[in-house]
Amino acid sequence: MNMNIPALNTKIGDKCADCPIHHRAVCAYCEKSELMLLETMKSYSSYAAGDTIIMAGDNMKFVGSVVTGVASLSQTMEDGRRQMVGLLLPSDFVGRPGREFASFDVVATTPVTLCKFERIPFEKMLKSTPQLRERMLEMVLDELDAAREWMLLLGRKTAREKIASLLMIIGKRQNSLSPFDINTSMKFELSLTREAMADYLGLTLETVSRQINALKKDGVIELEKKRHVIVKNFNRLLDETGDDGDGGYVT
Amino acid sequence: MNMNIPALNTKIGDKCADCPIHHRAVCAYCEKSELMLLETMKSYSSYAAGDTIIMAGDNMKFVGSVVTGVASLSQTMEDGRRQMVGLLLPSDFVGRPGREFASFDVVATTPVTLCKFERIPFEKMLKSTPQLRERMLEMVLDELDAAREWMLLLGRKTAREKIASLLMIIGKRQNSLSPFDINTSMKFELSLTREAMADYLGLTLETVSRQINALKKDGVIELEKKRHVIVKNFNRLLDETGDDGDGGYVT
DNA sequence: CGAACGGTTGATTTGTATCAAGAATCGTGG
């Protein structure tokens, strides 16, 4: 629908050292000299909500990190059925080194700032920089685990459990909760439309709407303005996910 | 159900150089001296069909490669719902370096031979051997792509499309077809029970049985002895998957 | 032989999709 906006080069502060996601992104283990090398190949771009950042099949000229905002990774079938396969939050990596053409669409869900690295130089650096490769491997392994949790959700959970799980993941990550801060209450902004949630969960938007309202009616969650969620009883929501509590996604 | 069988140390030929999966496994890029180092930490184990190789929560004393046979990676919910999240074929890697406890169950679907590496020495070697880490990263990235294709299948495909996709994947991989050998016919052994297929596809075994027989009745596939599949018209099967043909899994 | 397992097939139920209409919210320009 939307094309890339010319990409106003925002300055988050061009120094990697000042970067808000520095300690969690691919570059987390890099030393000063390596960060300086990264700075030579990097640039920032901003995208408006709804912009397509990368289209499946595109020749990838860059890879990068999400600095602010939320983007989604998704796949579309010829007849329009769509499945989200990744939710990209700040510090998440975008693109696949060693691959020339993109396999998935990347779309900005909210306004997004991306820290981009030219792909070829980045790949070279990846080869020669153990710190970078180590972090990369770690991140990919985490993503793989997350993808596998997601497969359980898609294949076996009910609509209600899917919604509860999604709220759980977004809530936990936005509040940076560890799996043991269980008795807290939490609030968070659900920066996805019902349709985006449906694409994520393998449901229709109507079912998403109904199940969210059912959880609300049952007192599991409270809503302000459709997108702002309040969870008074964390454990109550956890029960609804069908998980056994220890599980998965903390990050 | 089954426990590990004492693990008869089979000799596939203790030399890595003679190993049938040597060119595709984690060790693919290793040089002679590195292979020799690997040999110091490796051992072979065999498992009977149905054996649990690793249980979720186990303390991982080893990682390794599937040498022969088929194993599955799966997750089970408290109430027994199960979802397979990976199919491990010869040359696939088992275990996650950098993780002490297993997140998923690994079960032998057919008799399996595993080439095991002690985890701690292997992790050390991973840190110090770029060749090994590079291959590891490549393999994990491929798995991640496969997991994401699988998410589309689980979230959005119909039962019939799911079955067709599974047949496609197993057939392609067993026949080592590239995405362009499209007009060939192929035969292959389906080494999964209907139940295992159901767990893989997020279906019930009854639905799997019905859909396989429907594909047979419609002339898309032929069956010999329930598990041996013949695909005369590759494109016909491809159409049934809902994919656009270029897609995914070749390997 | 009988038990256990894997597979098929039928009848029925059910969760979610689909179709449809309308309400709430947002953004934009007059």
Add this chain to the structure above:
DNA sequence: CCACGATTCTTGATACAAATCAACCGTTCG
């Protein structure tokens, strides 16, 4: 600031694909 059109969301009625429940068949194996 209000009016508008466009999104986004909700809610209801209905349809349908797959799950569930159930019976039965064929093999294998102790």
